Amino acid sequence: MIGLEWCAPLAGGFFLVFLVIYFLRSRTKKSGVNASERIRTGKIFYGTQYGTALGLAKKLAENAKSIGMDLEVCDLKTYEPEELCNESLVVLILATYTDGKPTENAKWFCQWLEENNGDERVGALHLQKLNFAVFGCGNSQYSESFNVVGREVDANLAALGGRRLWPFVPGDEDGGRMEKQFSTWSHHLFPLLEKLTIHSAASRSVLPPEATAEGQSSDDEGDDEAGETGEVDMEDMGGKPSKGGKGSKEMVTPALRANLTKQGYHILGSHSGVKLCRWTKSMLRGRGGCYKHTFYGIESHRCMEATP
Ligand SMILES: Cc1cc2nc3c(=O)[nH]c(=O)nc-3n(C[C@H](O)[C@H](O)[C@H](O)COP(=O)(O)O)c2cc1C
Structure with a gap:
């Protein structure tokens, strides 16, 4: 039998244990270890001239609804790339044009990424919140510049700290293969989107980069090459x-x-x-x-x- 004199210390002990457990649990939550809030929204950016990339973007957004994701289709022309570091999920569908150039609406975005990647003041964790995947629209008949834009954007996003959800796929309209490639790519991407949580954005990519950036479209302001103007320096x-x-x-x-x-x-x-x-x-x-x-x-x- 426990005497009455033990009741108060025992109750105090229980209360202390309860407090410790409560404290530990709230700390774990705050530090994000258990924070598994699902990412349900994101953006699909498209770079298009004649609408192929836009069509695929709309299709992806429509299909994403079936897994409870609300993906907003966004024109890159109206997007401010400085906001990219605040995004958690971005899917990009980008066409390539002559000599590996981006489409007009994606020009500034691509240039911004290129410049920031080459800027030593911008850290490799600049886009650490970002989960991304890139699909390219191109034609392998343009062998030298086949899908250069998507490939470069994919590499630049990863270099700036973004987490690649699924490797870049260079869609090839030659032989009408693009639709099939796109649905296979989406098929792989969707289960990953479903699992995407705020917490997972902090862990780094384990996927090997499928493609490395090659080629370059320098779209810097002005075409006048200094040194070719005839002026003596x-x-x-x-x-x-x-x-x-x-x-x-x-x-x-x-x-x-x-x-x-x-x-x-x-x-x-x-x-x-x-x-x-x-x-x-x-x-x-x-x-x-x-x-x-x-x-x-x-x-x-x-x-x-x-x-x-
Ligand atoms: C004038 C022209 C130039 C092109 N240049 C390239 C190129 O250099 N590399 C490439 O992979 N695809 C090239 N393509 C193929 C386009 O990227 C492809 O048709 C793409 O699906 C177009 O997407 P959009 O309809 O969204 O603009 C070119 C197409 C045209 C019409």
Whole structure:
């Protein structure tokens, strides 16, 4: 028999155990370990010229309803890519055109991804919240540039920290295979969408990248290649022969020139490259500048990126 004198300590003990359990459970929930809230909404972006990609996007959105997903079909033309880091689920269906160029409505989005991927200030976890999958619309008759756009976007999203749900598939309209490829791709994707939870967005992709980015469409502003305008650069003055002159040393080799141009730099004379910083656009749009603005008050549109 337990004496009355033990009742109070025992009740106190039980109460303490209850408190500890309650505390531990609420902590686990807060840290997200048990947070398995399903992602039910997302966006389907399309890059289209003649409507194929849009048609597939609508079909995907319609089919997604059957698994309880509400996927909004969005025109990339009206989307601000700076918002991408806030998205949890994005499916992209992108057409490629001549020389591997994106469609007009996807141009800025592709350029933004390319620039951000090449920008060392943008971390590899920039898109860590994002789950994504890309399907390409192309034609293998264009062997050199077959599905370049989708392939590059897929690689850039992964490089910026996005989690690839399913490998990129280059849809091929040659021989009328695209529809079949698309339904197989969706067939693999849907079970993954069904399992998608907020928590799972934090775990990194285990899928090997099916494709690596190759080729490049540099859509940077302005076509005027510095160095080809005939203007003599200050650095090349002072009695030294100008670019290409006898005895001049080419500091920008053809390989380096190609590489810098690919990254959006404009080459100055024979020695340097400059490019508009992405924060310039951000600042002009009133979306804030880089750390130099935060710490030193330097306005990003008064700053430029230059090679040494
Ligand atoms: C003028 C033209 C150029 C094209 N260039 C390419 C190309 O370089 N690479 C590729 O994979 N597909 C190319 N295609 C095929 C398109 O990407 C394909 O037809 C796609 O389904 C078009 O999608 P859309 O109807 O959504 O614009 C080209 C098609 C046309 C009409």
